[in-house]
Amino acid sequence: MPATERLYYQDSHLIEFEARVVDVTERVSGWTAVVLDRTAFYPTGGGQPSDTGTLNGARVVECIDDGDNGVLHVVQGAAPALDAIVAGRVDWSRRLDHMQQHTGQHILSQAFVKLFDAPTKSFRVLDQSCEIDVELANPTTDIIERAVEFANNVIWEDRVVTIHNVSAAEAAAMPLRKEPAREGELRLIEIEDFDLTPCGGTHAVRTGEVGMIAMRSWERAKGLTRIEFVAGVRALADYRRANRTAREVAALFSTGRDDSPQNAAQLIEENKELHRRVRALEEVEARVEAERLLTAAVARDDGTRVVSHVFGGAESSSRAADSSARDASGRDASARDASVRDASVRDASACHAAARTAESSARNAEFLKNVAHALIATPNTVALLASRDKDTARLVFARSADASGDMNALMREACALLDGRGGGKPDMAQGGGKDVEKLDEALNRAIQSLS
Ligand SMILES: [Zn+2]
Structure with a gap:
């Protein structure tokens, strides 16, 4: 069985394609694994979740990278027959979200390297946010925000993102941000005058497509600094959640959104004082x-x-x-x-x-x-x-x-x-x-x- 041609390698914006079914395997779960001669579906890997979409209208709920055996499309519902020509469609909103998080991570990781010589050791796209583990010696909110600001400037400069396919020997002479994880021909992702790193994921074509990056939280974890961030549509969704919460709290105080922390602090102080007085009165009551x-x-x-x-x-x-x-x-x-x-x-x-x-x-x-x-x-x-x-x-x-x-x-x-x-x-x-x-x-x- 020939390996699947990975269309997403060359064009991350290709979401509609035609392909021929080269293998169909029934799975015990009642779902079917379909292998195509070519696909635009990105399979789970490199910290990035898989694409979803449809094959001839049937749901593709996940794609799995089976190495030389190609990409397995896990199909729910009527699976296409062997040798059939199928129309594939990738869910764009999910693809865009993943590209924004993933490309955002390239930019943020390089910002930490440029500013603090702090490499990223791992990366995860979670349900609502992303995490990177950075070798950052003395993390503070200010330091992390400096890197986030740097990254956002790179985003807003709308730099071109280019894909290069090079040999291992060529790559060895290049200033890569991280060591390649595989041998043979390499796929390099270049962010114009900023970053060059080997990667098999899906990326924005220009940095502006990432939209923005915001840091949600950070903590020390196993000798590294774990930074939770959101990019693009997730940053907007996170802003909406945070704004709604802040406004709900402010409404309780009948105050403006940005005044509620001060009001809450005052309420807590008053409450402590009331507790002190109640305790004192209870002691008086007990003495009486x-x-x-x-x-x-x-x-x-x-x-x-x-x-x-x-x-x-x-x-x-x-x-x-x-x-x-x-x-x-x-x-x-x-x-x-x-x-x-x-x-x-x-x-x-x-x-x-x-x-x-x-x-x-x-x-x-x-x-x-x-x-x-x-x-x-x-x-x-x-x-x-x-x-x-x-x-x-x-x-x-x-x-x-x-x-x-x-x-x-x-x-x-x-x-x-x-x-x-x-x-x-x-x-x-x-x-x-x-x-x-x-x-x-x-x-x-x-x-x-x-x-
Ligand atoms: Zn990448």
Whole structure:
């Protein structure tokens, strides 16, 4: 079988051609591989994806370089018969896109060589962008942008791109940007007074056809600098995406597109400050709560005050030691919880308490810890605190340094009863479980263990 004549070698703008089918092979996938005596289809290779198009109207979904066996056209649908003369058509928009990325890479790579003596080690055309890995010693955005600017000037000077077929001996005497990857006759791509490199890909006929190059991002990768860039139609598509995103962000701030970074930075600062203030208020809230509980707690014979309390849920229980807790207005210390279920309560403070309760279920664990910390700041204090949501019980046990009791052991016991997990240190432990019904029993046991 003779090798396929590669029409794209001489004319990258040829997209319609006629050829004779010299081989047809059924593939297990149900697709057919067709070999022609000549083709304008570029097969996958050299970092550039394959062309697509049609053969007599049937889709060519990929082309594969099979070396001396020619180019395999993977056809989906009715494949042409052996010896048939077929009309081939290459998808131009895809070809143009690939030529722009690929020729853009030649230009950008040479710009790095000219400016920084930094050769390109590899190149890939990805779905939406391209990558080159450059031996660039000290990359910065400024340095990379200088090369990109240089490359764009070469594009806008609209220099001629010429193809030369030369022998290996002739090539050896030429100033090639990179070593040829193959032996024998070589195909050289010359960009007028700028670049000369061996390559088998499809290229623009003049640099202006590349349109422009833009750098999307860069990073250090395996000792090289990996630069993501877009050329031509991809640069426009990328600009549209970036512009749309920037405008959407700006709309959120009701500001101009270019002002949104400043607005976002300001918002983040304000948010941090709000978080600081909320945390400070939460600590105040916890101290107030702790004081109420502590006031009501009765000291045991040994002077230790055991404060046990359950926050939240459908019912609130002030238990054992703090059952008589009342604040100055005579309301129960757990009014923040109790008022939720009392539909008849209409005063502002009760509404506030209800809101707080709903919100506090989300930050229950943090609230419990804050109250526990506030409680054990008082000497001789043990805090056995819990909260309940619909299906979760949370526990924090803590004691002041001078009080006795192993909080870790108590917590493990309580969590076992609640069908949950927990633990910690002798002076502070946390846990929780799913068996909310047994919460009272778990706390009672803990109280008894302490006495
Ligand atoms: Zn090339």
